[in-house]
C-alpha cells in the first residue's frame with residue numbers, strides 16, 4: 529500500500545501559513561489533498577459530515593493547541609480519513625496539516641511515527657516552519673514555542689522578507705542557525721510559491737524506534753530502507769556484548785564548531801570525534817541517550833565514520849526515533865564523525881561524559 533505523505537506546516541501566528549495553504553490548494557488540480565487545520569477556538573466541523581461530503585476535504589481541529597495533549601484526537605482524525613478513503617474507494621494523494629501558531633511539532637510527528645497503524649499508512653513528508661522575518665526576533669525572545677518550531681523544522685521558509693532590510697535578514701538567519709545548525713533556510717513569497725517547492729520535499733526521514741538497536745543493526749536498517757532483503761547477521765542480540773569495551777584510539781574534542789545557545793530552554797551542541805567509531809559502542813550510547821532523554825531530544829543528526837563501513841553513516845533522529853542511512857563515500861579512513869544535538873535543557877556535560885566513557889574511552 530502506498531503511504532500517504534503528510535506535510536506539516538508550522539509557524540508563529542501571522543507567519544503566512546494560511547496564505548501558503550491557499551496557494552497550495554489553488555495550484556493542485558491533479559492531487560487529492562486532505563487538509564487538516566488546527567485553530568484555537570473556532571467551531572469545528574463534524575468529521576462524519578465532512579467525510580460524507582467528501583469534496584470539502586478539510587478537517588478542522590478546534591480543541592486547542594495541537595501540541596498540548598496526547599494526540600489521540602489526531603490519531604482518530606487520521607483513522608477517520610483512512611477509513612473514508614477505504615469506504616469511498618478513493619486514493620488520497622497527500623495530507624497537509626496547518627497547525628496553530630502556538631503548536632509544538634514534536635507530538636504531531638510522534639503521533640504518526642509511534643502509532644503502528646498510522647505509520648504503515650502515513651509518512652511524514654516534511655516539517656516546514658514559516659518564519660515571519662519582520663517579527664521573528666521579538667517572537668523568539670518571548671515565546672518558547674517559536675524556538676521549538678525552529679529546532680524541529682526540516683526546512684524553514686522566511687516570509688515577509690519584503691518588509692525587512694539586509695541587516696535584519698542576516699540577523700534572523702544567524703539566529704535561526706544558532707538554534708538549528710543544520711536546517712535549510714529559504715525566503716519564499718507565500719502568494720506565488722510553486723506547489724513542488726513546498727510539498728513532496730521528502731525531508732523528514734523514516735524513523736525507527738531505536739530502543740532495541742544493537743551492533744549490526746546499522747546494516748540491517750539501511751538494507752531495509754533501500755528495500756533490499758534483510759541482511760543476515762551473525763551477531764547475537766546479546767546486551768552483554770554492548771558493554772564490552774574495545775580498544776580504539778579515538779578521542780573527542782570540544783572543537784570550535786561547538787554551538788551554545790541561550791534561546792529559552794532549547795540548547796544545541798556538537799560532538800566531534802576524529803577517529804572511526806566502533807559501531808557497538810556508539811549504538812550503546814545512542815540507545816542510552818534516546819532512552820534517558822527521549823522527548824527532550826528535539827533533533828539530532830550525525831555524519832559518522834564507523835569502522836568497517838566504506839561509506840559515511842548518516843544518523844537522523846527525533847525524540848526516541850531515528851533513522852540510519854548511508855551517506856557519501858568516505859574521503860579518508862580517519863575522517864571525523866560529527867554529531868549535532870538539539871534538545872530541551874539537555875545536560876550537555878553529562879551527555880558528553882557519557883559519550884566519552886562509552887564510545888571514546890579505551
Ligand SMILES: Nc1nc2c(ncn2[C@@H]2O[C@H](COP(=O)(O)OP(=O)(O)OP(=O)(O)O)[C@@H](O)[C@H]2O)c(=O)[nH]1
Nearest residue numbers: 540541542543544545546547548629687688689718
Ligand atoms: N508583506 C507581506 N505580507 C505577508 C507575507 N506573507 C504573509 N503576509 C501577510 O501576513 C498576514 C498573516 O498571514 P496568514 O497567512 O494569515 O498567517 P498565519 O500564519 O496563517 O496566521 P495565524 O492564522 O494567525 O496562525 C496576512 O495578511 C498575509 O497577507 C509576505 O511575504 N509579505
